[in-house]
Amino acid sequence: MSRAYNKQYLSHAMRNVGVMMDCGVNKYHLPLEIFYQYFLASDVSKYIARGNPRYLTGLSGAELADLVVEQAGGTILDTNDGTYQVNDIYWVGWALAYYQWKSNRSFAHLSKRGLDAQTMNKLYNPLHEADITKFAQVADTIIQRKQS
Numbered sequence: 001m002s003r004a005y006n007k008q009y010l011s012h013a014m015r016n017v018g019v020m021m022d023c024g025v026n027k028y029h030l031p032l033e034i035f036y037q038y039f040l041a042s043d044v045s046k047y048i049a050r051g052n053p054r055y056l057t058g059l060s061g062a063e064l065a066d067l068v069v070e071q072a073g074g075t076i077l078d079t080n081d082g083t084y085q086v087n088d089i090y091w092v093g094w095a096l097a098y099y100q101w102k103s104n105r106s107f108a109h110l111s112k113r114g115l116d117a118q119t120m121n122k123l124y125n126p127l128h129e130a131d132i133t134k135f136a137q138v139a140d141t142i143i144q145r146k147q148s
Helices: 007-026 032-041 043-050 053-058 061-071 088-103 107-112 117-127 132-147
Strands: none
Touching (some): 007 032, 007 043, 007 053, 007 061, 032 043, 043 088, 117 132
């Protein structure tokens, strides 16, 4: 299967989406589900899914969060100290970026098929220490169930 971008960019994209999610929740104090809806509606989600290098590696995760908030009509906060937390919110973005790349489907498609922010957050506890391929298997099952 031809993917939107080369695997060499994947780890950077995963980290950026993870940091973006963390900033959306912890910097902007938005509920995960709301920030994820903003992300899905933004150009950011579309450009990442298409493999636009500016969005994969040219901007930081914090800058991506700023763009998402700005496109949603919010005000960009100037409180970023450059740190982020590797936590359940980070993992949601990190894992979604991997699965989006692997499945070659848009983030919006994945959300409509059952991989929304709430479902992803529930998967953190059983899967965050597992290999990412285990998460991909679970994600495949969720999507297949939704399609049936």
